[in-house]
Amino acid sequence: MTNFKKIELGKINEIKNKEQGKIFIHDELNLTSCEVSINCSKKGFKVPFLHKHKNNEEIYIFLKGKGIMEIDNEKIEVKEGSIVKIAPPAIRTMENASDEDLEYIVIQAKENSLEGYTMTDAEIV
Amino acid sequence: MTNFKKIELGKINEIKNKEQGKIFIHDELNLTSCEVSINCSKKGFKVPFLHKHKNNEEIYIFLKGKGIMEIDNEKIEVKEGSIVKIAPPAIRTMENASDEDLEYIVIQAKENSLEGYTMTDAEIV
Numbered sequence: 001m002t003n004f005k006k007i008e009l010g011k012i013n014e015i016k017n018k019e020q021g022k023i024f025i026h027d028e029l030n031l032t033s034c035e036v037s038i039n040c041s042k043k044g045f046k047v048p049f050l051h052k053h054k055n056n057e058e059i060y061i062f063l064k065g066k067g068i069m070e071i072d073n074e075k076i077e078v079k080e081g082s083i084v085k086i087a088p089p090a091i092r093t094m095e096n097a098s099d100e101d102l103e104y105i106v107i108q109a110k111e112n113s114l115e116g117y118t119m120t121d122a123e124i125v
Numbered sequence: 126m127t128n129f130k131k132i133e134l135g136k137i138n139e140i141k142n143k144e145q146g147k148i149f150i151h152d153e154l155n156l157t158s159c160e161v162s163i164n165c166s167k168k169g170f171k172v173p174f175l176h177k178h179k180n181n182e183e184i185y186i187f188l189k190g191k192g193i194m195e196i197d198n199e200k201i202e203v204k205e206g207s208i209v210k211i212a213p214p215a216i217r218t219m220e221n222a223s224d225e226d227l228e229y230i231v232i233q234a235k236e237n238s239l240e241g242y243t244m245t246d247a248e249i250v
Contacts, residue, residue: 109158
């Protein structure tokens with residue numbers, strides 16, 4: 001067993017042709033700290049439900065296109081470079097809000113699980 | 126206090142003009158589950174040290190360009206769609222390996238901290 005594992009998803013823009021325009025990577029990489037999805041949705045795509053989480057914080061990172069997130073009944077606009085953190089109990093959904101594809105990454109990890117980070121967890125060798 | 130927070134980083138390609146071509150978002154968004162950096166490095170960029178982690182798993186998501194990661198003395202090639210999970214003790218570094226900018230995202234979160242995920246943590250409302 002090596003200490004790392006790599007997968008190849010190919011072009012991110014082609015993920016729009018997958019079911020729900022989404023690839024989850026937890027199971028592919030045997031992640032133990034978070035779940036991550038890589039997403040590309042077409043014009044007109046809307047997440048068909050509202051959801052919240054029990055324990056996991058979510059972080060949405062937008063790479064391309066324009067979207068509208070609805071969080072606790074508040075609508076917010078997102079575009080390339082928008083990053084949104086959402087606490088577990090918030091009720092959320094989102095949609096592609098332009099004629100372009102909407103590319104984004106979603107991370108979910110357990111709220112309050114992080115201890116050290118960057119220079120308090122890393123060691124220069 | 127709302128249950129969410131948004132920041133705007135602007136064009137990801139322009140992050141190459143920041144110090145080390147990197148923006149960390151933990152402190153900006155008051156994250157509690159992970160640290161995330163959004164990165165764009167120029168041709169010729171090489172992380173100037175080797176490092177490992179105490180407790181955090183790292184996940185590298187490559188968006189554009191070509192790079193070479195060195196992990197425990199093994200060199201691996203990465204490009205758009207490559208995703209690499211690295212266990213805490215692995216000794217790692219990386220470099221931009223082409224004439225293009227190298228765009229990527231790095232997540233670090235505590236190894237073995239994740240309990241439920243997706244449908245075992247989410248609740249449809």
